[in-house]
Amino acid sequence: MTKLDVGSAASPRAGSLVPFTSLAAILMAFGLYAIFVTGPAMRAVAQANLDSTLAEENRAFCEKFGMRVGTSEFVACSQELVSIRKRQADRDSEAGML
Numbered sequence: 001m002t003k004l005d006v007g008s009a010a011s012p013r014a015g016s017l018v019p020f021t022s023l024a025a026i027l028m029a030f031g032l033y034a035i036f037v038t039g040p041a042m043r044a045v046a047q048a049n050l051d052s053t054l055a056e057e058n059r060a061f062c063e064k065f066g067m068r069v070g071t072s073e074f075v076a077c078s079q080e081l082v083s084i085r086k087r088q089a090d091r092d093s094e095a096g097m098l
Contacts (some may be wrong), residue, residue, distance in 0.1 A: 054085070 059069060062077035 058082075 058078045067073040067077045
C-alpha cells in the first residue's frame with residue numbers, strides 16, 4: 001500500500017485511461033451505427049407513416065363532401081388538398097416555423 005506523507009504529491013491520474021477510452025469508442029460506434037444504418041430506415045418508416053396518414057385524411061375529407069374514392073371528383077379533391085398542404089408548408093418555412 002502506498003503511503004502519502006504531508007507535503008507529498010499525489011497523482012490525480014492514478015487509474016488507467018484504457019477503460020474510459022474503450023467506453024468512449026464503444027459509444028461512438030453505437031452512435032455511428034444509429035446515424036448511418038438505422039437513421040435512414042427510421043426516416044423511411046416515418047415518411048411512409050406520414051404518407052399513409054395524409055392519404056387517410058384526404059379520403060375522409062373528400063368523402064365527407066360526397067366525393068367517393070375512384071371518381072374524378074375525388075382525384076381533383078385530393079390534388080387540391082396536396083396543393084393546400086404544400087402552400088401551408090411554404091408559408092411555415094418562410095415564417096421560420098419549421
